[in-house]
Amino acid sequence: MNSSVRRVAVLGGVRIPFARQNGPYANASNQDMLTATLDALVEKFSLERETLGEVVAGAVLKHSRDFNLTREAVLGTRLDPATPAYDVQQACGTGLEAAILIANKIALHQIDAGIAAGVDTTSDAPIAINEDLRRLLLDLNRSRSNAERLRVITKVRPQQIVPELPRNAEPRTGLSMGEHAAIMARDWGLTREEQDELALSSHRKLAAAYDAGFLDDLVIPFLGLERDQNLRPDTTMEKLAQLKPVFGGEDGTMTAGNSTPLSDGASAVLLASEDWATKRGPPVQAYLTDAQTAAVDHVHRREGLLMAPTYAVPKLLERNQLSLQDFDFYEIHEAFASQVLCTLKAWEDPVYCRERLELEEPLGPIDRDKLNVHGGSLAAGHPFGATGGRIIAGLAKALADDTHGSRRGLISICAAGGLGVTAILEKP
Amino acid sequence: MSDRYRQLANTPIGRMVTKQVGLPAPVELERYQPGQPVISGPVLLGAAPHSRLAAPATAVLAAIGAEAHTALDDEARGAAAEARLDAAVFNPQAAPEDERFKALVFDASGIGSSEALREAWAFLHPTIRRVRRSGRVIVLATTPEECGEFPAAIAQRALEGLVRSVAKEVGRGATAQLIYVAPGAEDAIDSTLRFFLSPKSAYVSGQVVRVGSPKALPEKIDWERPLAGKVALVTGAARGIGESISEVLARDGAHVVGVDLPARSAELEALTSRLGGSSLELDVTDHAAPEELAAHLLAAHNGVDVVVHNAGVTRDKTLGRMSEEQWSAVIDTNLTAPQHIDRELFARKAVRENGSVVCVSSIGGIAGNAGQTNYATSKAGVIGIIEAFSSTLAKLGVTLNAVAPGFVETGMTAAMPVARREAARRMNSLAQGGLPIDVAETIAWLANPASAGVTRNVVRVCGQSLIGA
Incomplete structure (x- = not known):
């Protein structure tokens, strides 16, 4: 076993332009965006049919069916299907944490190269069924007799049709x-x-x-979008000053202009050991x-x-x-x-x-x-x-x-x- | 003594009427209750560039657990970090209107020219209307006589006008004071800053206090009982202000030796036994009184730490109608007796080091009063005692100060004709009379061993009375 620690090279990354919520990516799923972005990275670094050490990615807003989002995305790319993958989630730190995890495995000689990625959609957001209804349905599933099932069904109330929407609120404070x-x-x-x-x-x-x-080789067009949709090259202090406060009450100082909007998009970065980089050719951009x-x-x-x-x-x-x-x-x-x-x-x-x-x-x-x-x-x-x-x-x-x-x-x-x-x- | 106008003015209708008609609007002043924190509410601290008092001020704020705020770029912020004071950030440009402070403390000691007085404006202008009810504005500065440069001395002296005016403007039971601190006396401000921040100074406003370098400061002090183990002599202890003085000094831990006329022995005895003190019946004007007092203090207590010359009488008459007896009775009790007692006590080294002598003067002694030529003479003379002896006593490590009460709600003022009483009551920045406790708290601050740097001061307890201002 090699006990030395290796330097970890960043070889480069790509992303799709970021769209505003319910914009051009309204019907794109996390898997769609992640797959497209990974494939763009594959193309950029000629990784077709390559078996990489690992692909790590994550999304903050995720459907329960997407438990293996990254693996499923990898299977949709031109990477060798034998490339392992797993999901991570650390809220807005997800993308950077994914890179740290890949980097640490490279540093410890456990892998030679890997992709760190991240994706999120606020448009194609998961909507869960009402919590009360969910419990009733689970009770129903556990019922053994028809009489028992009937008793559970009679507990269903009209208000339980209202679904659970994802909230941008801290669970422990209730504040957004x-x-x-x-x-x-x-x-x-x-x-x-x-x-x-x-x-x-x-x-x-x-x-x-x-x-x-500068962004020509960093941003790959997707679904007709070429630049970030939120970018306002011609905005001015005067225009920003006209916006009403959205947080902190009427005399608050925070507006839609100085807060980030809910957005959709994905990004991916290729990390590798120096040996791998030397053998494969792409220059090391940074460690x-x-x-x-x-x-x-x-x-x-x-x-x-x-x-x-x-x-x-x-x-x-x-x-x-x-x-x-x-x-x-x-x-x-x-x-x-x-x-x-x-x-x-x-x-x-x-x-x-x-x-x-x-x-x-x-x-x-x-x-x-x-x-x-x-x-x-x-x-x-x-x-x-x-x-x-x-x-x-x-x-x-x-x-x-x-x-x-x-x-x-x-x-x-x-x-x-x-x-x-x-x-x-x-x-x- | 009830102040019905104040009670009325604080009802919803009363507030409306006083505001519409422009009548004085006295608020019920917050007063200290044992166990209370020094200040309850946020304190905003600021300092002019090159100031030297922010460090000791932040140390006091940290020690009393104050919720402190400073501006991010303020000179005081570094001092706050040094004092481990977790001060919050205040930005007048961004703070919502409802962000208010219980106290504003401004270190003006760095102001070295009249142009630089702008710093005081810059601190107070966006904050003066953010002072809460019964709030405090305290300006710390350098004693003008001890400024090396004339422009600095002039600018520091100019702060008096600012602070006295702020005291008149701030309103709602809030007060303003100027504390001059001599170079080298930075560590001696603790008790003074605490007193002026706290509700103990409820009825003291618009005052200028000088803190100098003490001979020695107590190493440790129990701020709940700063006079623990000390002996305090209070003359005229049986009633009124004297009774209140005795109570407060006992609360602060002192053994009170109460002195009053034999005719008041029952009241005196009841008071001192309630306070766990002792009593001595004598007439302070008796020829033998000083000797008797000194002998008692030395025999029973091996000396005394705090001497409060409170005994006083009035014999009001216009000068043309005043008999010699009326003249002499007042001068003898109020002015001659304290001198004789002090002479005897110091001759016999009865006053211990780190002790204090406090004389009760009066606003009448400062302003004069028709019908009180004798009284005003005696009370002005009391200020003369302070000026004559303070430097001599300082060498012994004993402070000498006077308090000058204004209109205080006592049996004496209750007996005044209604119109005169109302006028006297309202003619001050707080638009109400003080209470005996206000005088007593001020004396307790001066008697505190931690006030060793405070001497030769005459502190008015008058709500910043218009009279004699």
Whole structure:
């Protein structure tokens, strides 16, 4: 057994354009989108009939029949059917966590190459039957005699026809993620203006990335969509300022413009050992060198729901003996503009860093010009499971393309349930 | 003493009428109950750049478990982190209107020029209307005489006008104070900041207090019983304000030695036995009284820690109609007796180190009052005692201060004619009279061993009376 740990190469990724809920992908299932995206990656890296070590993917909103979603998707691609697969789910951290799992197996010589992917549809969402009705049907199934069955059937009530829709709410607080983010925005004293500025910047940067051709080999057209449907290249502060608050009450600061919309889409990333990459030819874009998850107690209001990445990153920095300023790119998932701004303010705040993060000194400010340089979720949209792959592929390419000596990028993704997933990508 | 107008003004109809007609709207002031936290409600802390008092202030806020807030970019935020104060964030640009504070604390010590006074405006302008009922505005500053540079001294002195005006504007039972802290006395502000944050200072407003470097501060203090193990002498203890002083000092842990006239022995005895103290019947104007007092304190308690000169009389007459006897009775009791007693106590080293002497002056002594030439003379003279002896006593580690009550609801004020009483009651920023407890709490703060840096102060307990202001 080889006890050394290998470096893990990111060779590249693809995604389909992200669509808004009930947009062009309204009738596409998770499996449709994931299969198409995996196949696009197969084509990009000539993986036809290849047996890969593993494919790991996940979706946040999933039908119960999709228990083996990734395996079923793999069987629909041109990969060798002997390629193993499994599903993961860590809310919005799913895509990045999938990559971490693949990377760890590569590092430990358990596999040589694998695909990390993620997908989500908010349009083709699972609808469950009413919980009371479900229990009655199960009782019915367990009944042994006709009399017993009749007794169960008489308990059915008309209101039990109303189905269970998936809710974007935290089970333990009953608050939507947007309402949680509004609490954070209030806790950190965020203004509407600074949130709108971040949203505007996200749209401008994504539009510029498209115009510069940066996304040409990262985004593969799907069902007639060529660019992210949510992108508004011509939006302005004035237009954003006209939107009414949607979270945090009438004098709230969060709008549809500075929050991500419900979206549909998929992404996939190819990771491999350096040996595998050398043998197969594709250049190494970046190394996934380290990762860290964290969680916070948002239930008892000890911490904001989406603040977990602020806890994960200092651990990454300490383990790698880096400062927050030692990065050339910062990819902070824009679930809401408020999440990004709260995160940055928290890292600059001496009180937060001392009291919550138990650091002697604040992590300090970052150079905002290095933040989400090719746009973020506010512009692109955020199909939950697909965001991690979008970010890894974009950051790896940015590191590979850059000729200004940049070496390192930080990924920070917040997730439901008070979770955070973070990672470091480094240039060869 | 019931204040019916205040009760009426606080009914729903009364509130409407007072607002429409523009009558004074006195709120029921919050007063301290034992076991209460120092302050119940959020405290907003701010500091001008280059200020030096945010650190000790945050240490106090952390120690009292206050729910603190600061602006993210505020000078005070680093101090809060150092003090392990988990301060929340306040941004006036984004805060909803209903975000209100029980106290605003602003460290203005960094203001070095009149231009920089803008910092005080910038802190108070978006926050002054966010002060809750019975709230507090406290400005910390550098004693002007101890500022090295003239522009700084002038700017620090200018804060008096700001704070006195804020006290008049803030309303709804809230108060404002200015605390001047000498360079090097940063660690001595604890008891003073606690007092002014707490409901103990309910009827003190618009005051300027100076905190200097103490000879020594107690190493440890039990804030619930800061006078535990101490002996406190209270003259005129049997009734009114004296009774309240005795109760509060006993509550704070002191053994109270109550002194009053033999004619009041029953009341005095009842009080001191209830408080677990002891009593001494004597007339403070007696020639032998100082000697008798000193001997008793030394014999029974091996000395005394707190001396409160509260015994006082009035003999009101316009000067042309005032007899010599009326003149002398007041001067002898109010002004001569405290001097004789102090002389004897200090000559016999009866006052222990880290002790305190507090004299009860009066707003009349500051402003003068028709029909009270004798009383006003005596009470102005009491301020003279403070000015004459405080530096001498400081060398012994003993503080010397005066409190100057304004309109306090007592049997004496209840006997005033209705029109005069109402006018006197309302002519202050809180639009009501004070209670004996308000005077007593102020004295207890000055008597607290942790107030060792507070000397030569005359603190008015008058709701910021318009008289003598």
